[in-house]
Amino acid sequence: MRNRSAYRYRVAQQRSASSFQEPLKGHPVKSEPTAEDLAQIDDEWPLIEAELDLLDVQLKMLDRTGPVDGLEVRRLRHARTAVIRETVALFVRRSSATRRAA
Structure with a gap:
């Protein structure tokens, strides 16, 4: 009984390993x-x-042991503002590229 379960385990391992090596049908492999x-x-x-x-900034704030000071709050606000600014800039770039293409 013990040998049979070891055999099943090895077969299952081989099947899972081979499934990762074979590409999905219909999906070309891009290197x-x-x-x-x-x-x-x-x-x-x-x-x-x-x-x-x-x-x-968020990770540094979570890693702190003491209370969050004003400088950390300013850094967080600045980082959030930068993300919003870059998101809007990306949207504008993509929408203007779409209008030019049309």
Whole structure:
């Protein structure tokens, strides 16, 4: 009985490992991003950077042992404002590009 369960375990491991190695049918495997993907990343990068800054401020605030001081609150407000500003800028860039294309 013990050998049978070990065998089932090994077969299950092999099946799960092979399923990751086989690509999904109908979905081509892309090894590198296209030029269009890179252009979109470049366009979104200021927003990504602002979101990372906001996350950094939030993590620093959570890591503090004492009360949050005024400087930390200012940093948080500045980071939130930067995310909003970059979100609006991205929206404007994309909407103006859509209007130009039409």
